[in-house]
Amino acid sequence: MHKRLFIPGPTEVDPQVLMAQARPMIGHRMAEYTALYTRVIDKLRKYFKTEQNITVITSSGTLWMDITARNLVKKKALAVVNGAFSKRMFTTIRECGKEVDILDLEWGTASKPDLVLKALGEGDYDVVALAQNETSTGVRSPAEEIGKAIKKEYPEVMYVVDAVSSAGGDLLEPDKMQTDIMFTSSQKAFALPPGLSIGIVSDAAIEKSREIPGKGHYTSLPVIFDYYAKKKQNPATPNISLMYALDYQLDRMLKETPEGRYERHLAMANIVREWARKHFEMFPEPGYESMTVSTIKNTLGKSVADLNKELAKRGIAISNGYGDLKEKTFRIAHMGEWTPGEIKEVLWHIEDIWGL
Ligand SMILES: Cc1ncc(COP(=O)(O)O)c(C=O)c1O
Incomplete structure (x- = not known):
């Protein structure tokens, strides 16, 4: 798939x-x-x-x-x-x-x-x-x-x-x-x-x-x-x-215009940030969060590798943390052509798999 x-x-x-x-x-x-x-x-x-x-x-x-x-x-x-x-x-x-x-x-x-x-x-x-x-x-x-x-x-x-x-x-x-x-x-x-x-x-x-x-x-x-x-x-x-x-x-x-793309990326970033703050914490220094990729602290100590295996069965891939941050954080990218609706769908699947 x-x-x-x-x-x-x-x-x-x-x-x-x-x-x-x-x-x-x-x-x-x-x-x-x-x-x-x-x-x-x-x-x-x-x-x-x-x-x-x-x-x-x-x-x-x-x-x-x-x-x-x-x-x-x-x-x-x-x-x-x-x-x-x-x-x-x-x-x-x-x-x-x-x-x-x-x-x-x-x-x-x-x-x-x-x-x-x-x-x-x-x-x-x-x-x-x-x-x-x-x-x-x-x-x-x-x-x-x-x-x-x-x-x-x-x-x-x-x-x-x-x-x-x-x-x-x-x-x-x-x-x-x-x-x-x-x-x-x-x-x-x-x-x-x-x-x-x-x-x-x-x-x-x-x-x-x-x-x-x-x-x-x-x-x-x-x-x-x-x-x-x-x-x-x-x-x-x-x-x-x-x-x-x-x-x-x-x-x-x-x-779409550069401004339109910016607004769409901001809307997606805001959805992920709000969700992350509800269930976890954001990794970046407050006020300096990326517009295109959200790094979330894995405060619940969940297995990100297992999550990705389950998400794969549903046709979705997100990222674990980078290098030393591998299991300490996970990353959801919202860049390119994605829309806020599709980002909400990914978050719904994570909630469903992790029972949040
Ligand atoms: C901020 C940043 N700089 C440089 C690179 C390297 O780019 P490329 O893989 O296109 O060589 C990446 C790749 O992920 C990146 O995210």
Whole structure:
């Protein structure tokens, strides 16, 4: 039986979006591909209300951690870490051989402007990176306030935001957030199959990257954007089938509007939060709960593994906690195309199985 995915990625993909991939192949150097790709970029620009540079890469979102390290870190980066994915940014920068310090926050807490500013004041940093939506803990950090604070005090510092599990659900506008790189993946709130990443990149980031050696080819911002400026295509062969699906899905997203998607995600998040507070407790610091994935403290000591086995029989999958939080928390994702009614249905099944 197919299990409907209430996990924080991959999320459920509408059959029509899946079908949009099943079109005849075209060459990635043909005019037909240029038309498809420029259409996708224009729709993304509309969706995110930005004039910044946009690219779609055939990769998952993690590639952008390598891109960050290789293109932007000349002196030293500050990685704000409050969970497993923000930690991956820290280790990636280090493994790329670049200098990086960690601003180590307790898991479950959010990063905040004063914390970031204080840390930036203590070193000679040229990059700061954080996860706007830390999927391992379900914590949402105020990335816009942080961006404004950074750019006011340290305008030359490059600001990188991981929006992998929130963009397309939460309302994120890179121009207002003042990001130099904001990146996301196709398999989360965009509700597409995995395999594409989207990066929104400032002119300043591309220009800075030109001064930095050792960027490789696939991960070089100048290679990507110079090629786009000249040919309006990708420098290497893209996943054209997925690009068809993204083109199709963006029409649906623009029809719903970014604000409409935000409201729907907020409504779903509110339903889960209210339910969690009635039966359990929310894991994140109050006021910083994710819009797309709710992490709930397993205060009743129930077996999350057994729950998922029972839910599977009913065609539903949720997530256990991440890493050390495996049985201490469980996560219900409400991202992509789900509706409040479907989220209520999942909660009803959990109540029924656990006898709540
Ligand atoms: C916040 C966050 N960052 C990065 C990643 C890694 O993204 P990908 O699996 O697309 O490489 C994930 C994946 O779950 C994530 O949730």
